Amino acid sequence: xxxxxxxxxSICALKKDRKKILELLQRMEMxxxxxxxxxxxxxxxxxxxxxKTIFEKNVSIANNALEILCSYVKEDKxxxxxxxxxxxxxxxAYDSFRSKYEEVLKIAxxxxxxxxxxxxxxxxIIKLQExxxxxxxxxxxxxxxxxxxxxxxxxHIGILPNEWNEEQIYVELASxxxxxxxxxxxxxxxxxxxVVCMKEVSDQVIENLRRIGFxxxxxxxxxxxxxxxxxxxxxxxxxxxxxxxxxxxxxxxxERRDDIKFLADYDVMRAEKYEVIGHLLQTRNVFVxxxxxxxxxxxxxxxALNARFDIVISYDEVRDDEEVPVQLSNNAFSAxxxxxxxxYSPPGKGEVDPxxxxxxxxxxLFGIMFSDAGYGAIMSIACAVILKKKKNMEQGIxxxxxxxxxxxxxxxxxxxxxxxxxxxxxxxxxxTFFNSDFTIPPLWFNPAIEPMRMLTFAMIIGIIHLFSxxxxxxxxLVRQKDIKGLFYDxxxxxxxxxxxxxxxxxxxxxxxxxxxxxxxPGVVGNIGAILALxxxxxxxxxxxxxxxxxxKRLLKGLYAFYGITGYLSDVLSYSRLLALGLATxxxxxxxxxxxxxxxxxxxxxxxxxIIFIAGHTLNIGINALGAYVHTNRLQYVExxxxxxxxxxxxxxxxxxxxxxYKFKEKMNNx
Amino acid sequence: MSELGIVFALLGAVLAALVSGIGSAxxxxxxxEAGAGVITEDPSKFGxxxxxxxxxxxxxxxxxxxxxxxxxxxxxxxGSADVSLVKGxxxxxxxxxxxxxxxxxxxxxxxxxVASIATVAKRPEQFGKAMIFPAMVETYAILALLISIxxxxxxxxxxx
Numbered sequence: 125x126x127x128x129x130x131x132x133x134s135i136c137a138l139k140k141d142r143k144k145i146l147e148l149l150q151r152m153e154m155x156x157x158x159x160x161x162x163x164x165x166x167x168x169x170x171x172x173x174x175x176k177t178i179f180e181k182n183v184s185i186a187n188n189a190l191e192i193l194c195s196y197v198k199e200d201k202x203x204x205x206x207x208x209x210x211x212x213x214x215x216x217a218y219d220s221f222r223s224k225y226e227e228v229l230k231i232a233x234x235x236x237x238x239x240x241x242x243x244x245x246x247x248x249i250i251k252l253q254e255x256x257x258x259x260x261x262x263x264x265x266x267x268x269x270x271x272x273x274x275x276x277x278x279x280h281i282g283i284l285p286n287e288w289n290e291e292q293i294y295v296e297l298a299s300x301x302x303x304x305x306x307x308x309x310x311x312x313x314x315x316x317x318x319v320v321c322m323k324e325v326s327d328q329v330i331e332n333l334r335r336i337g338f339x340x341x342x343x344x345x346x347x348x349x350x351x352x353x354x355x356x357x358x359x360x361x362x363x364x365x366x367x368x369x370x371x372x373x374x375x376x377x378x379e380r381r382d383d384i385k386f387l388a389d390y391d392v393m394r395a396e397k398y399e400v401i402g403h404l405l406q407t408r409n410v411f412v413x414x415x416x417x418x419x420x421x422x423x424x425x426x427x428a429l430n431a432r433f434d435i436v437i438s439y440d441e442v443r444d445d446e447e448v449p450v451q452l453s454n455n456a457f458s459a460x461x462x463x464x465x466x467x468y469s470p471p472g473k474g475e476v477d478p479x480x481x482x483x484x485x486x487x488x489l490f491g492i493m494f495s496d497a498g499y500g501a502i503m504s505i506a507c508a509v510i511l512k513k514k515k516n517m518e519q520g521i522x523x524x525x526x527x528x529x530x531x532x533x534x535x536x537x538x539x540x541x542x543x544x545x546x547x548x549x550x551x552x553x554x555x556t557f558f559n560s561d562f563t564i565p566p567l568w569f570n571p572a573i574e575p576m577r578m579l580t581f582a583m584i585i586g587i588i589h590l591f592s593x594x595x596x597x598x599x600x601l602v603r604q605k606d607i608k609g610l611f612y613d614x615x616x617x618x619x620x621x622x623x624x625x626x627x628x629x630x631x632x633x634x635x636x637x638x639x640x641x642x643x644x645p646g647v648v649g650n651i652g653a654i655l656a657l658x659x660x661x662x663x664x665x666x667x668x669x670x671x672x673x674x675x676k677r678l679l680k681g682l683y684a685f686y687g688i689t690g691y692l693s694d695v696l697s698y699s700r701l702l703a704l705g706l707a708t709x710x711x712x713x714x715x716x717x718x719x720x721x722x723x724x725x726x727x728x729x730x731x732x733x734i735i736f737i738a739g740h741t742l743n744i745g746i747n748a749l750g751a752y753v754h755t756n757r758l759q760y761v762e763x764x765x766x767x768x769x770x771x772x773x774x775x776x777x778x779x780x781x782x783x784x785y786k787f788k789e790k791m792n793n794x
Numbered sequence: 795m796s797e798l799g800i801v802f803a804l805l806g807a808v809l810a811a812l813v814s815g816i817g818s819a820x821x822x823x824x825x826x827e828a829g830a831g832v833i834t835e836d837p838s839k840f841g842x843x844x845x846x847x848x849x850x851x852x853x854x855x856x857x858x859x860x861x862x863x864x865x866x867x868x869x870x871x872x873g874s875a876d877v878s879l880v881k882g883x884x885x886x887x888x889x890x891x892x893x894x895x896x897x898x899x900x901x902x903x904x905x906x907x908v909a910s911i912a913t914v915a916k917r918p919e920q921f922g923k924a925m926i927f928p929a930m931v932e933t934y935a936i937l938a939l940l941i942s943i944x945x946x947x948x949x950x951x952x953x954x
Contacts, residue, residue, distance in 0.1 A: 467923070469923075575943055704936075707852075710862060714862050746852075753925060757926060757929045760922070760926050
């Protein structure tokens with residue numbers, strides 16, 4: 125339950141070891157590189173952005189190749205493979221890849237080239253097919269379409285709009301005989317004609333033809349249409365063969381998929397390494413690396429480096445005004461919640477790590493909202509199975525699954541407390557199929573029957589949650605040694621809130637609304653009133669203490685006191701525990717009721733099972749989402765609102781930021 | 795006139811499911827449109843975008859919930875359907891918070907969701923915060939749900 129203490133680390137070493145040291149640090153993932161010292165005449169930085177760009181380009185070549193491979197040869201993936209995580213690889217594999225590097229890069233480039241070839245061929249084929257389409261009406265013409273005529277004749281080949289037959293055209297050309305014409309093909313839209321005439325009447329013929337809409341064909345060639353068609357078909361065939369060849373070679377190269385993945389990772393790592401080298405201060409023989417390191421990791425780094433290199437390591441405390449990166453460390457129960465904290469914002473300066481406090485409530489709130497033993501069991505078992513099966517999972521996913529595992533257990537607990545097992549499935553099945561009125565009674569009470577009681581319970585949970593938030597604020601103030609603040613901002617509110625609750629609880633009317641069967645005696649109410657008055661007086665008088673003018677102080681104090689309405693709405697906000705809990709239970713019951721309508725024959729049972737499974741799967745999905753979102757909301761808005769601002773920056777170490785392979789440095793203590 | 799009681803009660807129940815259902819359908823649809831755009835650029839954001847898209851969907855479920863509780867209270871789902879006119883009107887009133895707040899909060903929540911989807915498209919690491927904005931709107935739907943539940947259950951135990 126803590127924010128890890130960070131320190132500055134400076135490592136000074138010989139330049140000849142630079143590559144090895146950086147690779148080691150990269151695999152250890154424990155240092156965040158930052159610039160602390162300035163350049164001077166002796167120590168200077170190198171500009172390596174050029175080589176970095178080359179690596180990044182290679183990465184995109186490799187990724188492109190992998191994408192192409194994916195579209196031609198599917199990878200075998202099981203349903204759970206997204207949980208598998210990266211393949212753990214010894215560092216030696218990284219070193220030995222160097223010899224294969226050029227070859228694999230060439231393969232990646234070849235794959236891209238093949239894909240490009242296929243794409244071009246496809247475009248070309250479409251173009252050729254269009255030409256074939258254009259050629260179709262001319263296929264019966266046995267001379268080239270571009271044929272102009274002989275010594276004494278002129279040939280007109282072209283298209284007339286609409287449908288014509290030979291006689292109709294002869295009629296149009298009657299004035300300029302002798303003419304010979306043939307209709308090559310005709311359709312409703314156009315008629316292709318071939319007209320031969322003597323040279324002398326050619327002009328007249330063309331004029332007459334134009335009058336009825338004659339036009340030259342849109343293409344011309346020196347070969348007969350049939351031969352041309354064959355030629356195009358040959359070309360298409362050739363292109364198709366080329367495509368098939370390229371496809372085959374891609375499929376063949378897909379055997380090297382793993383190598384290409386390695387290439388992508390290899391260059392990602394190199395690019396990152398070069399980025400870091402750009403930050404190093406270097407002389408001719410020596411370089412200095414500076415960064416942040418968590419105090420607990422110091423010895424591990426020191427041991428690993430000292431064992432292999434000549435090196436000087438020194439540490440500095442971080443300055444007070446510095447923005448130090450935040451790394452959280454928690455026990456196994458709370459650690460899964462860290463991602464929830466980080467999704468909000470890591471703790472800022474002087475703030476405590478709220479993970480443990482949040483985790484205490486997180487599982488419980490989720491459980492109350494999801495509140496079904498059956499659903500919780502399914503969720504926990506699913507998470508446990510995946511966690512068990514996939515040992516090598518990425519940290520983020522692992523934490524998430526662990527979180528939902530605990531949430532599931534809490535859900536089972538609250539489901540039993542409120543007597544919900546797949547809604548009211550037990551009693552529905554009992555009455556439908558066995559004609560008995562067997563039910564599992566709730567351990568405590570059924571919220572659907574006694575909603576007011578559940579509402580009261582939800583608000584009590586809310587008050588406890590909010591009071592814990594205030595407690596966290598108090599702890600924070602104590603840590604900052606602000607005892608005055610503790611008294612003015614925390615204890616005063618405790619007095620006011622507790623007092624108000626006592627007063628309310630001693631009023632018969634209020635107790636009746638909540639359905640509680642006891643009333644506090646009037647004396648307690650009076651004590652509560654006094655407590656509340658003292659609390660509010662302290663708040664009004666002190667909460668404007670940073671202002672000088674007494675008038676302003678009073679106004680600010682009054683405004684702070686007005687914050688009591690905020691507490692009211694905060695507590696009411698916990699009514700969602702009731703609402704979402706009921707939603708799960710009632711929708712579950714609706715599903716059971718629908719399923720039970722099918723009766724108890726064989727068909728009825730089959731339909732029952734289908735509706736039951738589909739319906740409850742849907743309900744789990746919807747309500748798990750609702751419970752997750754609203755648990756987060758209660759934590760972020762109501763709980764954090766009392767004490768937590770965040771604003772820190774997560775620790776992002778120099779690390780192996782790869783997609784497919786994980787390189788793990790063997791630690792001495794492993 | 796006692797036949798009219800059940801008519802009003804059923805009208806209330808149906809409106810709760812109908813109106814908030816329409817709101818959620820529009821809302822989830824808006825989220826889907828925005829989400830589909832994000833997926834064309836980066837399919838890996840599907841999980842996050844889906845959650846944001848589904849947020850305005852809950853109002854429809856709450857409406858269903860109220861409708862269902864009302865139906866079982868007035869005996870439409872089996873039992874005796876004997877509802878006086880006053881009681882029927884009371885049921886009708888009890889369903890209104892969910893119907894109206896459900897509808898409008900779904901629409902507004904959908905707009906917040908769409909905006910949050912845009913946030914996640916650019917800065918996926920801010921998902922936690924982006925999720926909270928639409929969730930804030932939902933509070934009012936939950937409050938309406940609460941009042942509707944309490945009112946429906948309460949009316950059931952009245953003796954008029």
